[in-house]
Amino acid sequence: MDDRILIIGAGQAGLQIAVTLREEGFAGEVTVVGDEACGPYQRPPLSKAYLAGSADLQSLELRAAHFYSDEDITLVTGETIVDVRLAEPGRSDGCVATATSGRTFEFDKLAITPGSTPRRLPIEGGDLGGVLYLRSLADADALKARWVSAENVVIIGGGFIGLEVAAAARLADKTVTVIEAADRLMARAVSPITSEFYRVAHERRGTRVLLGAQLARFLGDAGEVIGVQLAGVGPAEGEIIPADIVMVGIGVIARGELAELLGLENIAGSIVVNEYAETSDPRIVAAGDAVLMPHPLGHDGQVRLESVQNAVDQARVAARSLMGVRETYRAVPWFWSDQADLKLQIAGLSTGFDQIVERGSQASEKFSVLYYRDGQLLAIDAINDPSDYMAVRRALHAGAQISPELAADSSIALKTLITSGEA
Amino acid sequence: MPEITYFSPDGSQTTLDARDGDSAMETAVKNGVKGIVAECGGACACATCHVYVDEAFTAVVGGAGDLEDDMLDGTASERLPNSRLSCQIKMSSALNGLTVHIAPKQI
Numbered sequence: 394m395d396d397r398i399l400i401i402g403a404g405q406a407g408l409q410i411a412v413t414l415r416e417e418g419f420a421g422e423v424t425v426v427g428d429e430a431c432g433p434y435q436r437p438p439l440s441k442a443y444l445a446g447s448a449d450l451q452s453l454e455l456r457a458a459h460f461y462s463d464e465d466i467t468l469v470t471g472e473t474i475v476d477v478r479l480a481e482p483g484r485s486d487g488c489v490a491t492a493t494s495g496r497t498f499e500f501d502k503l504a505i506t507p508g509s510t511p512r513r514l515p516i517e518g519g520d521l522g523g524v525l526y527l528r529s530l531a532d533a534d535a536l537k538a539r540w541v542s543a544e545n546v547v548i549i550g551g552g553f554i555g556l557e558v559a560a561a562a563r564l565a566d567k568t569v570t571v572i573e574a575a576d577r578l579m580a581r582a583v584s585p586i587t588s589e590f591y592r593v594a595h596e597r598r599g600t601r602v603l604l605g606a607q608l609a610r611f612l613g614d615a616g617e618v619i620g621v622q623l624a625g626v627g628p629a630e631g632e633i634i635p636a637d638i639v640m641v642g643i644g645v646i647a648r649g650e651l652a653e654l655l656g657l658e659n660i661a662g663s664i665v666v667n668e669y670a671e672t673s674d675p676r677i678v679a680a681g682d683a684v685l686m687p688h689p690l691g692h693d694g695q696v697r698l699e700s701v702q703n704a705v706d707q708a709r710v711a712a713r714s715l716m717g718v719r720e721t722y723r724a725v726p727w728f729w730s731d732q733a734d735l736k737l738q739i740a741g742l743s744t745g746f747d748q749i750v751e752r753g754s755q756a757s758e759k760f761s762v763l764y765y766r767d768g769q770l771l772a773i774d775a776i777n778d779p780s781d782y783m784a785v786r787r788a789l790h791a792g793a794q795i796s797p798e799l800a801a802d803s804s805i806a807l808k809t810l811i812t813s814g815e816a
Numbered sequence: 817m818p819e820i821t822y823f824s825p826d827g828s829q830t831t832l833d834a835r836d837g838d839s840a841m842e843t844a845v846k847n848g849v850k851g852i853v854a855e856c857g858g859a860c861a862c863a864t865c866h867v868y869v870d871e872a873f874t875a876v877v878g879g880a881g882d883l884e885d886d887m888l889d890g891t892a893s894e895r896l897p898n899s900r901l902s903c904q905i906k907m908s909s910a911l912n913g914l915t916v917h918i919a920p921k922q923i
Contacts, residue, residue: 416850435857452838455857457846464848702862705855729861736883738861779883783863783890790923808889 396421398715399490399498401474401651402506403427405436405701406681408455409708410504410715415464419716423466424498426490428473429529432456437701439533440557441731444540445564453530472496477503477655479676502676502715505664506708507652509645509682509699514549518611523618524639527554536640543637544568547621551578551602553730555642556591559600560733569600570634572621576605581644582728582739584746586762587774590755591732598733603628611639645699647683660685663697668721670711678711680704688742689724690789696742702727725789734758738779740786741772752803753778761807765797784808818912822867824851825920834907840916841865841903851918858903863887864922865902870915874898877905877914893919 398414400407403425411423427433434453442448461468472492480488490498511526518524525536536558546562548555551573562569571578577588578595592602607624612633621634649662658665658673663685670678670686681704685697689706706724713720728739735758746764753760753776761781764771770789775782784807788795795810817833822844824830834843844852844865853864860883869877877900880888884904888895902916 412848437857437859441859451835452842454846456848460846460848701857702855727862729856729859731859736861777883779860779886780889783887787890 396501397499398423398502398504399488399500400425400504400506401477401490402504402508402681403429403433403468403470404506404508404681404704405433405455406506406508406704406708406711407504408433409705410506410678410680410712411466412456412464413709413712414715415466417713417716417718419712421501424469424500425466426469426472426474426492426498428471429531430471431530432458432461432468432470434530436528437729439530440527440554441561443533444537444558444561450530469496469498474498474651475654477651479503479655479674504678504680504711504715505651505655505672505683506679506681506704507648507650507664507683509647511641512644512646514608514641514643516608516610518613518618521611521613521618521639522616523637524611524641526641527558528645536638539638540565545635546570546638546640547572547634547636549608549621549639549641550643551575551604552642552644553579553582553728555640556595556732557730558640558642559595560598560731560735563595563598563600564733568635570621571595571600571602572606572608572623572634573602573604574606578602578604579730583737583774584743584749584762584764586749586751587737587776590760590776591735591737594735594758595732611636645682647697649683652679652683665695668710669714669719670707670722671714678714680707680711686722689722689726690742691723692742692745694744696726696744698726700726700728725786727786734777736777736779738775738782739772740775740782741770741789743772743774746771748797750797750800752781752800752807754803763795763797763800768797770795770797781807784811787811818907818909818914820907820911821913821915822849822851823915823917824849825918826850836908838907839903840867840905840907840914841901843907844902844918849918851920851922852902853922854903856903860884860887860901860904863891863901866891866893866919866922867900867902867905867916868896868919869898869900869905870917871898873911873914876910880904891919892921892923 743764773785856862
């Protein structure tokens with residue numbers, strides 16, 4: 394088998410497809426094309442260690458430069474693919490992708506890992522200097538460039554990214570306000586119990602948290618943002634909050650350009666794949682943030698997962714599909730968010746839960762929330778409690794159960810309560 | 817640059833020069849040493865970079881911190897007294913010559 398495989402997208406998923414192809418013994422050409430200036434790097438530290446200055450550029454790279462030549466992987470950076478022609482039956486010419494620069498890439502099989510892009514905020518003043526988003530290294534560098542001199546930091550959006558940056562800003566002794574439109578923090582990811590804990594915990598660390606708040610406009614002077622004005626409803630109505638930096642973290646949207654270009658089934662840009670990471674065109678696989686997939690634990694429905702875990706695990710499945718090995722994607726989703734000294738670890742997907750069990754102590758900032766549906770374990774939010782987190786992750790991985798009645802007793806270690814089979 | 821040697825579960829052996837301050841995990845992953853998964857990239861969030869530290873180095877490497885200690889309780893391979901998460905071992909001249917055995921099962 395000596396096909397030429399082209400991977401469009403050089404993030405965590407794109408890299409992992411190339412790595413897995415080689416690990417599994419694929420001997421053909423492997424080319425990874427990315428539109429960013431540098432090779433594959435870790436995004437999670439951008440809102441944490443990189444911002445805080447404890448991680449440098451070299452520490453972010455996912456592989457050393459020589460890795461690509463060692464593994465005979467062609468890494469192409471700074472090229473955006475704008476046209477892809479697939480081979481037609483009966484025609485002798487093959488598949489070719491073309492970049493903005495005019496450079497072309499011939500291939501036999503295609504993987505796409507387009508990733509996602511921050512949702513933009515259409516608001517008066519949204520184009521002022523100092524109104525920033527955080528997704529790429531370039532975004533992080535723009536944030537860092539203003540970081541040291543900034544006194545007032547306003548975060549729009551109380552999700553993982555926003556709260557991580559808020560925590561970093563408080564550690565740097567800045568005045569920090571988090572403005573969230575919903576009535577609680579991280580509403581898409583965690584239960585109301587966890588949300589409320591985090592609101593209190595951030596306020597305890599000196600961050601002002603405004604929930605249910607609506608924005609009126611960003612105010613500027615000479616093209617630079619100087620403040621955020623709240624709308625005439627909700628808490629702090631009409632108030633103007635001074636801002637040297639406005640960091641907008643209101644979620645991401647799938648980058649759907651390639652899916653459109655290739656005519657792949659997609660929902661608002663999210664590429665629909667099956668359990669083998671195959672798109673509606675069986676010649677093309679897709680993985681990562683931009684993908685809508687069957688539930689990875691076999692439950693009903695489709696999910697889109699924005700996580701390193703999914704990028705890596707789904708990429709492995711995609712790589713095997715490219716090699717003709719069909720392996721069903723089964724993985725326990727997991728996530729983490731480091732906010733100051735609060736380590737949030739989530740395993741499983743809590744969607745559809747009908748019962749919650751809380752363990753540990755919120756006052757000591759070490760507790761966990763277990764989610765159940767019909768008595769079956771679904772997921773956990775663990776705060777500074779890796780032991781509970783690992784127990785649930787392992788239970789979900791094994792298809793095992795932890796009785797909600799027994800789990801309610803915090804004095805018993807969760808890992809001792811794992812029972813195999815159905816509850 | 818401190819030198820580190822990895823023994824992979826498949827029996828292969830790799831010796832690398834680590835960058836000062838990089839973790840034993842980063843050094844392995846960036847250079848393509850197989851067997852260390854390290855999905856979280858060093859945030860002590862996944863416990864998939866489990867190694868056994870060579871007896872000669874357990875004292876100088878030291879023990880696991882509280883968080884790491886809890887994560888080690890959930891590793892896929894058996895936890896031994898010399899178990900560490902390699903993302904939490906920062907390379908320095910004091911660790912020159914360090915040898916670790918990569919745990920056979922990470923996930």
